[in-house]
Amino acid sequence: MTQVRRYAGGIDGNRSLERGIEILRAFRPGVDTLGNGEIAERTGLPRSTVSRLTRTLVNSGMLDEVHSERAYRLAASVISIGHAMRTGSPVLNTIGAMMRAESAKRRLNVGLATADRTMMVYLESIRYSPRAALRNVVAGQQVPMELTSLGRAYLAGIDETERERLLRQFKRRSAAATKALLADVRRSISAVERDGYCAVSWQPAVLAVATPIVLEGLPVYALNMSLQNVDRSDALASEIGSYLIAFAAKCKEALGGREPE
Amino acid sequence: MTQVRRYAGGIDGNRSLERGIEILRAFRPGVDTLGNGEIAERTGLPRSTVSRLTRTLVNSGMLDEVHSERAYRLAASVISIGHAMRTGSPVLNTIGAMMRAESAKRRLNVGLATADRTMMVYLESIRYSPRAALRNVVAGQQVPMELTSLGRAYLAGIDETERERLLRQFKRRSAAATKALLADVRRSISAVERDGYCAVSWQPAVLAVATPIVLEGLPVYALNMSLQNVDRSDALASEIGSYLIAFAAKCKEALGGREPE
DNA sequence: CCCCTAATTCCACTTAGTGGAAATACGTAA
DNA sequence: TTACGTATTTCCACTAAGTGGAATTAGGGG
Numbered sequence: 097m098t099q100v101r102r103y104a105g106g107i108d109g110n111r112s113l114e115r116g117i118e119i120l121r122a123f124r125p126g127v128d129t130l131g132n133g134e135i136a137e138r139t140g141l142p143r144s145t146v147s148r149l150t151r152t153l154v155n156s157g158m159l160d161e162v163h164s165e166r167a168y169r170l171a172a173s174v175i176s177i178g179h180a181m182r183t184g185s186p187v188l189n190t191i192g193a194m195m196r197a198e199s200a201k202r203r204l205n206v207g208l209a210t211a212d213r214t215m216m217v218y219l220e221s222i223r224y225s226p227r228a229a230l231r232n233v234v235a236g237q238q239v240p241m242e243l244t245s246l247g248r249a250y251l252a253g254i255d256e257t258e259r260e261r262l263l264r265q266f267k268r269r270s271a272a273a274t275k276a277l278l279a280d281v282r283r284s285i286s287a288v289e290r291d292g293y294c295a296v297s298w299q300p301a302v303l304a305v306a307t308p309i310v311l312e313g314l315p316v317y318a319l320n321m322s323l324q325n326v327d328r329s330d331a332l333a334s335e336i337g338s339y340l341i342a343f344a345a346k347c348k349e350a351l352g353g354r355e356p357e
Numbered sequence: 358m359t360q361v362r363r364y365a366g367g368i369d370g371n372r373s374l375e376r377g378i379e380i381l382r383a384f385r386p387g388v389d390t391l392g393n394g395e396i397a398e399r400t401g402l403p404r405s406t407v408s409r410l411t412r413t414l415v416n417s418g419m420l421d422e423v424h425s426e427r428a429y430r431l432a433a434s435v436i437s438i439g440h441a442m443r444t445g446s447p448v449l450n451t452i453g454a455m456m457r458a459e460s461a462k463r464r465l466n467v468g469l470a471t472a473d474r475t476m477m478v479y480l481e482s483i484r485y486s487p488r489a490a491l492r493n494v495v496a497g498q499q500v501p502m503e504l505t506s507l508g509r510a511y512l513a514g515i516d517e518t519e520r521e522r523l524l525r526q527f528k529r530r531s532a533a534a535t536k537a538l539l540a541d542v543r544r545s546i547s548a549v550e551r552d553g554y555c556a557v558s559w560q561p562a563v564l565a566v567a568t569p570i571v572l573e574g575l576p577v578y579a580l581n582m583s584l585q586n587v588d589r590s591d592a593l594a595s596e597i598g599s600y601l602i603a604f605a606a607k608c609k610e611a612l613g614g615r616e617p618e
Numbered sequence: 619c620c621c622c623t624a625a626t627t628c629c630a631c632t633t634a635g636t637g638g639a640a641a642t643a644c645g646t647a648a
Numbered sequence: 649t650t651a652c653g654t655a656t657t658t659c660c661a662c663t664a665a666g667t668g669g670a671a672t673t674a675g676g677g678g
Contacts, residue, residue: 109409109412109413109416110373110377110409110410110413110665110666111373111635111665111666112371112372112373112374112634112635112636112665112666113373113374113376113377113410113413113414113417114413114416114417115374116371116374116377116378117377117414117417117418117419118417120438121434121438123438123441123442123445124441125440125441125444125445126441126444126445127441127445128445128446128447131655131656132655132656132657133654133655133656142636142637142638143637143655143656143657144636144637144638144639144656144657144658145635145636145637146656147656147657147658148370148371148635148636148657149371149374151370151657152370152371152374152375153374153378155370155375156374156375156378156379157378157473157474158378160576162574162575163574164573164574165574166643166644166655166656169442169445169446170438170441170442170445171442171473171576172442172471172472172473172478172480172576173382173473173478174435174438174439174442175439175442175443175478175480175496175497176473176476176478176497176498176499177381177382177384177431177435177439177497178435178436178438178439178440178497179386179439179478179495179496179497179498179499180384180385180386180387180388180431180497181384181430181431181432181433181435181436182436182497183386183387184384184386184387184388184389184430184431185389185430186389209433210433211433212418212432212433212434212437213418215437217433217434217436217437217440219433219436234440235436235440236436236437236438236439236440236441236443237437237440238437238440312425313423313424313425313426314423315421315432315433371634371635372634372635372666373634373635373665373666392624392625393624393625393626394623394624394625403667403668403669404624404625404626404668405625405626405627405667405668405669406666406667406668407625408625408626408627409626409666409667412626427624427625427674427675619678620677620678621676621677621678622675622676622677622678623674623675623676623677624673624674624675625672625673625674625675626671626672626673626674627670627671627672627673628669628670628671628672629667629668629669629670629671630667631666631667631668632663632665632666632667633663633665633666633667634663634664634665634666634667635662635663635664635665635666636660636661636662636663636664636665637660637662638659638660639658639659639660640657640658640659640660641656641657641658641659642655642656642657642658643654643655643656643657644653644654644655644656645652645653645654645655646651646652646653646654647650647651647652647653648649648650648651648652
């Protein structure tokens with residue numbers, strides 16, 4: 097970010113709004129309440145500014161004030177907006193049901209995600225389990241882009257410029273093992289270009305295979321299938337891969353969107 | 358709102374942030390994309406201002422731009438913040454599991470909600486179904502406060518001032534049937550004070566019973582139990598009511614919070 | 619190619635936001 | 649209770665940042 101922000105004349109955007117959103121973002125998963133001081137620390141904003149912006153966020157219903165500990169927590173509004181996002185999206189409505197059916201048919205987990213900065217966010221995640229009804233409510237969960245099949249498939253689906261920008265970001269944040277990791281990421285991207293999918297075992301004994309879904313007028317999605325308690329083998333990966341690309345094709349068709357270029 | 362906003366000196370809050378949030382709110386459930394024009398209409402903001410603020414929201418990752426139709430949609434960030442809210446809350450983590458167990462034990466639906474302005478927002482909703490795994494992913498769904506058992510229980514749980522403010526808002530928005538409706542709402546509130554719960558059949562053939570959960574340092578919640586395909590009867594309502602208040606007591610204990618006053 | 623509509627940028631104006639410093643509220647220990 | 653240390657909120661002078669109407673530009677039919 098050598099880029100200098102001007103914020104004058106209003107061409108670059110609105111500083112206060114940007115800061116307010118940054119405050120909401122400071123509430124990472126697992127955090128319950130944050131005081132103004134801690135928010136100031138996490139965001140690097142002056143305390144008086146934080147004080148004013150948190151007040152605004154309370155008035156707007158995005159934060160609840162916890163008087164007893166002089167702190168704030170995310171309010172119910174944020175999940176209602178999240179709900180609006182999920183119900184508004186014809187994509188999720190269409191693909192959700194298809195994913196459920198596919199999960200049952202193939203007896204494996206099926207997930208759909210897209211990017212939020214350098215993380216992949218699950219929009220839908222169907223866990224296959226012989227006894228159904230194991231919590232399938234992980235929508236919103238984040239996993240690191242560079243380490244997961246979902247993330248790498250996403251990287252393969254976006255344009256060159258954006259991809260290189262993201263790769264530079266990974267380098268910046270994880271000091272160690274960068275070289276090998278980045279090479280591995282590039283290998284996965286090549287795999288997607290060659291085979292249509294990439295396979296990654298991010299967590300031990302979990303084999304995950306993912307493919308990008310690129311349609312005009314929609315964000316780039318990544319679709320994955322995964323299996324627990326298996327050893328990684330190329331044969332298995334390629335079997336799942338073939339299911340995956342068939343399913344992805346079916347999804348793209350159902351969405352009726354044309355692929356760009 | 359005869360109240361005059363000054364916005365000077367920064368004591369009342371931040372105008373741009375408030376407006377930005379209002380733009381996010383313009384994406385109601387079911388809406389997919391909105392253009393700047395439509396946003397300007399819905400929010401009453403000048404078009405140039407909307408243009409700048411939506412740009413900022415895109416930069417902050419809260420909106421995705423859809424070039425092909427010159428429009429915006431909510432981005433994945435909003436559900437990841439929503440997810441942070443749900444995982445951060447010890448309340449939801451604790452009560453969620455209890456609700457699941459209770460639903461199975463009593464063979465009925467169990468829901469937990471809180472308020473977002475004049476709507477109740479489900480934080481968790483367990484649908485009882487003999488064949489499990491019917492979509493229990495309705496967290497974030499909104500139902501009208503004045504018409505539902507959840508909303509009326511909530512009203513009974515908050516303080517006098519806030520309650521009267523909300524009642525006035527109901528009057529303002531639904532022109533017809535106001536008198537009878539408000540009387541009915543007040544009757545439900547009295548029922549909560551007398552019996553600990555209120556029963557409402559908002560949707561046909563659905564009996565819902567709700568009770569407030571008021572604990573220090575937490576927003577007021579409402580807990581409900583409901584049954585489909587039954588006729589409303591006072592005997593049934595009181596049976597469910599007794600389950601409900603027992604379960605609510607168990608929840609309050611598990612949360613270890615002391616009730617105020 | 620030209621019109622029509624809608625979004626974006628320009629720009630002069632000045633208010634609304636800023637952040638350091640002061641004041642205040644809070645909790646704790648003496 | 650009082651005095652102290654910490655965290656938060658308010659004050660206030662400064663001016664940059666935001667505003668919105670007008671002009672401009674970009675789309676997209678016909």
